[in-house]
Structure formats: C-alpha cells, structure tokens
Amino acid sequence: MNNDAIQIYSEIGKLKKVLLHRPGYELENLMPDYLERLLFDDIPYLKVAQEEHDAFADILRKNGSEVVYLEDLVTEAITDNDVKNNFISEYIIEAGIKETRKTEVLTDFFKSYENKDMVMKMIAGVRKSEIKGYEKRNLVDFLDDDYPFLIDPMPNLYFTRDNFSTVGRGVSLHKMHTVTRGRETLFGKYVFKYHKEYNKTPLWYDRTEDFSVEGGDVLILNEDTVAIGISQRTQPSAIEKYAKNLLGNDSFNKILAIDIPKHRAFMHLDTVFTMVDYDKFTIHPNIKKNMNLFAITKKDNGELSIEEEHGSVDEILKRHLNLDKVSLITCGGGNVIDAAREQWNDGSNTLAISPGNVVVYARNYVSNKVLEESGIKVHVMPSAELSRGRGGPRCMSMPLVREPLKK
Template identity: 55%
Template sequence: MAGVQVKSEIGKLRKVILHRPGRELLNLTPDSLERLLFDDIPYLEVAQQEHDAFAQKLRDNGVEVLYLERLMADVIRDNRQVREQFIDQWLDEADIHTPYWRGLCKEYLDSHYADAQALVDKTMEGMALSEFEIDRSNMLVDLVSGPTEMIVDPMPNLYFTRDPFAMIGNGVSVNRMYSVTRRRETIYGDYIFKYHPDFAGTPRYYTRDSSFRIEGGDILNINDHVLAIGISQRTQPDAIDAIAKSLFNDETSTIDTVLAFDIPKSRAFMHLDTVFTQVDYDKFTIHPGILGPLTVFEITPDGKGDIRIKEMDSDLESILAKYMGHSVKLLQCGAGDRIAAEREQWNDGSNTLCIEPGKIVVYARNNVTNDYLYKEGLDLVVIPSAELSRGRGGPRCMSMPAWRELLV
C-alpha cells in the first residue's frame, strides 16, 4: 500500500494518518483561545487516553495507524540537510526573522532537540520566552513581554489531520489553510509528500503556497469520478476552480466532475463534513440545517484545458442521488429533534468516520443521534469524547485516510 488510494468515503479503510494530541494543548491559555481557534482547553491526559482508544478501535478493525509526527521524524532523522531546511522554514513561518532571536532559537533547538522525534514534537508544541536563559535588558520587546509569552505559538489543531492535506484518488491536495494560526500545520504534509519513502512522488493537485484557501474537511470523495467540495467559511471558490483544473488536466486522476456545495459561512457549518458524511452505500448523516433548497455548482472539463460550470438549485437528496446513480437516505443528526440536533451538532454528531460500508466511528456523547443510527441498521464503533470534542471536530476530522479498498 505504498502511495495513497482514496476513491470513496466508505471503501474499507486500510491505512490512516492521525496525530496524537501532545504538549501543544498545554500551551493553550484563556487569552489565546480565540486566536488559536479553540472554545475551551482540553485536559491533555484524558484527551490522549481518548485518542489512544480511537486509534486502538481502528487497529482492532484492521486499519494501519500512522502518526503524522512520526512520519515527519522519519523524514528528518537521517538527513541533516532536510532537517536544517525544515527548521529554517519553520522559523520563517513563525515570523522569527531578527538575527538575534533566530540565532537563539536555532541554537536552542540544536542543543536541546537533537533527536528527530523530539524536534518535531517541539515544533508542534511551540516555544515560550521562559524557556530561554537570556539577558532581557537587551531588547525592549523582551522587557515588556511576560514570562509566559509565546515566541512561537503552539499548533493545537493538529489532531484534526483531515484539514492540512487531503487525499483525492491516488493524489493529494496540500492545502492553504483559512487561519494564519493553522497555516504552519501544512509544513509537515509538504515534507512528508516530498521526502518520505512511503509517500514521495504522490501527485499533487493543490499546493500550500497557492493563493486561495481550501481545507480537507471540505473535500469528500463521492466516488472515483465525482468529488464534492464545500464553499464554506474556510474554503474559497477560487481554490475549487484551481483544484478542478488540476484534476481534469492530470492524467493520473479519474475525477471528471467536481460538485461545489455552497454552505452557510459560519462556525457551526465550518466544513462540508460538519454537515454531512457518508456512512454506507446509500446513507449519509446530515445536519438538518442543510436540508431544503441548496445551491450546488457542477464543474466539468470543457475539453480545451479549462472548466465549464453549471449552477443547480435542488435539494441535497436529489443531487446526491443523481451523481451516485441510485437513491440515498439522509439520516438527521438528533433524529429530527431540532434541540438535540443543535446540541449534538456542536459536538460533531454528523461528523463520522466510515471504516467500511455501514460501519462508522462516532463520539459516545451524541447518544440521541447514535441511538437513531443503530435503529437504521448501522454498526457503530463508539469512542470516548469528553475532551477531544472540545476542539470542535469529530472522528472524520481527526483522521486522514491514506488507503481505502476500492468499492465493487
């Protein structure tokens, strides 16, 4: 299973990339929550226990679990040149440009984090002023900064591996993220898809230095010919135009239709996968707020290297049925109870990870939705979620499939 293969949302999952929450969560503070896109501070010890339970459930179902941080450590472990290149790029994107602080940071990383895994973990954790033994009278900015001032912000959203890059067929989109605080997350994917022996050479359909924003939570592989992408709070239509052209003009891609779903631009509808995910051949979990008239744009190649766009005004069920070639059933978060739906949607009741057709990973806390899904014949793999859910992302958000079996 070298390379990647993801041509559906429901094919039997064989390989997945996760990130185990680390010390980056310890550098969240009440004052930094809004900037770092969190509503609360997860308790790290319990979050790790919950995440370990998630990973073990996947292994128990025949899934090979890869960790983002370990893949990145593999890349730099025996290659000094790539290690130095990575540190320089990480410092650049952390806005560490003054010769004084740049020199201090590089010396600190080299002297304290010679081990590749320790270095990668540290770059994710961030760096505080208090870690450095310096004469703070040399610079005004150091004198006015408190000892808990972060020189480099942590990356607490990293355990949502769905967003920084996204597998499409046998290729990958290395994304440009919506928020400045998340843009550094895509460095790791960039290096892994350049240098890691298991992933180097994977076709790229989008790159992190592109002009427009797109995130993996908005990208759904409907089948080997149809890709759905949300026009959302975090993904721009210009990026969808660009990725469609890239897919249509790449001979390694089988995608011939991109559906752009215009969804509300709000945190509650952050990504397309927060409002619907596929759970079986003919079933989707959905947030009731997306029901009713929906604007979707069909993007196809024009035969001359460009794209043709057609606007469609229809409902979600009809659109999915048309492009999947059969009728579908939409299973509402909260089982149709609007109050339960809004409460459980806040904890990602519609955000499920399909392990194989009809078998999905869900958060334990969404009991109303889960009971309903059981009654609809689905096989639920239930994971604890008291702390993981504080980051506002569900099982699909926390996972990036790298290999799924082809559907027959």
C-alpha cells in the first residue's frame, strides 16, 4: 500500500494537498434548452468562473496547500498507447455511443489530440460541428438532428468532491446517481489504476456497484467515525456496502448514516452541514430539530450492526465524537429569508483548511459574519459565477492529504 498518497482522517486537519478541476470549455457548451439534462440551473460566464477558481486555488496555496488538478493527474495516468486506447474506448461506450460509424469517427477524433488536450476535450464534450465529414446516414441521425452534441459536456466536473472521496488511506470511486455524471468517475478510475503515485490506493467502493453514493454525502468526522448522508443521491444500500468495505480495514469503526431531506436544495449532506473546528459545525436551520440517524458498526463475524437513534444534532455529535460541547453555526444566522437565500448559494458548504479556518463564498455575507462572530477565520473567495453550479468550496475540492489532528 502506498502510505503517503492519501491521508484523510478528519474534515479539519491542516490541508496539505488537494485536488481541483479548473472549469473549462464544458461551461461554454451549456445551453438553456438542455440545462436540466446537465443538472444546471444557469450558465456561468467561463472567463469570470475561471478567475474565481484561480482565486480559490491561490487561497489554498497561500495557506500551505499543494494544489493538483484532475486533468493533469489523468494525463499523467495515460502511460502508453494501450492505456490511451482503452480510455478512449471506455469513454465512448459510457457516453452512450453504440453505432459503429460514430465510434470509429470519435476514436480517430480523440486519437488526433495530445493526451492533455484529449482529456480536456473529453470533459468539454463534442459538438457535431467539430467532426469533419460527419453526415446523417441512418434514421437515428435524422431524428436526432436538432441535438447539437455527439457527446454531452461534463460541466459538473469542477465539483471534484462528488465523483470519488478520500477516506483514511483509501478512496471510494462512486456510482453516481444520475447518468449525466456517470462518466466523471471514469477519470478517477484511470488515476487510481495507472497513476504511479496513486495506483496502490485501496478502494472502499467501486463505480461498478449497483447503488449510488456521492462524495458530498461523505464527511470524515475523526479517525474513528465517518458520517454519510442518506440523501437524494446516496442510497441506503450503498452505505451498507461502503460500511462492509471500510470498517475494520482502516482506523474507522463507525459510520453515522444521517437521513436528510430528499430535494435539490439539500442535495448532499455537505450542503446543509460541514465541520469547521473541533467542536463547531455549520448547519442549515431546517435540520436543527430532531433527526434520524443510524449508527453502523461491524461485528466480530463481519456482519453489520445497525442501531437507530433519534435526537438533536448537537446531542448526537457530542455523544459520538466524545465532545463536552458543540456549537452549531446556523446558515443565514437563522433568519428564514437569509437562510433560504444563502443556502441556495451553499452558505453551509465550507472547506476547512485547518481547525477554525475555512474558505467561504463572498456572496454569503450573513453566514460569513456569523462564522466570524463564532471565532472562525474566514477566507473569502469570489463566487458570482461558480455558485451558479449549486456547489460551494467543499464541493469544489477533494483533499488528498491532511495533517493528523492533535489529540
């Protein structure tokens, strides 16, 4: 096992290395008629979105984090022509291309690029107008004439948290809830299969599983306990399989499966709840009341033990994390209007870069002020365009290495 590549035993340990994806031309391939298909509500302006993302990366670097980019790791994982050919073939199949002629045309198209440019083109999607000599030959082509893409863009990929998640010294490659995001995990597959730095990383969950789990629902509370949201996009059966693979194979001995509302504003657990310090958490006011939770442990015989619990969030956290007190910092300061507005722009979705230091969106100024008043240092990033994708700083980052927490 590679003992250094992945080390994540908390949400708040000093962030030493983090994976991002700088949004690219895939955002320019968003169209109003197909936003719902691609899980977007609006179209970010790419130039400004990239400037905002660069500002995000600069905040991380200035605070001691090494920033690496998904597109670079994937490129480095394409070690020879056999890997490249397999990658192209899998990508085309997972893009839903079944007709032989289209497969051949697209294969030649991708092979014509150098590896880095090929990866970026795969992310951006392929317009029909880009394929020279493409012509309608069969009934499907004629019926599909109005649709401008041969392969859809992948605009959600700048939310690198979702398609895989690092836990302990391992990683889970996710079965995504929607077909639209399914291809995203193929990039992670090639990184963790072929990249020389990451190819010995153990897998806690694989993208070939039957049930969906997404990284925004996975929070590492400490070296013993992982919280996973039962959400719109993470299914209970996935959590059970995850638990069987994880528990007993690292330092973790407990998973807290937290039942949250199943709608878009509460898409993942980290959209309504994140950890910002040893005993401080952001939270949306709608989940401060009693909640349903299932504590999952593993018996000596390998079977799971599941105990249902009820109670307030602070009581549950104190009990399971052995804390004397818990501070819940409410999105929007608890004001029903401010909370709803800032929740829409991920006011509860913070990225801790060390205990008590978090990155936040500038537009959530009410929530940011409440964080500061609670003793949290906020690092404010511009967010006018990135926020249109409905994800915050935690969504846009996948930590690879954090320092261990002090006991």
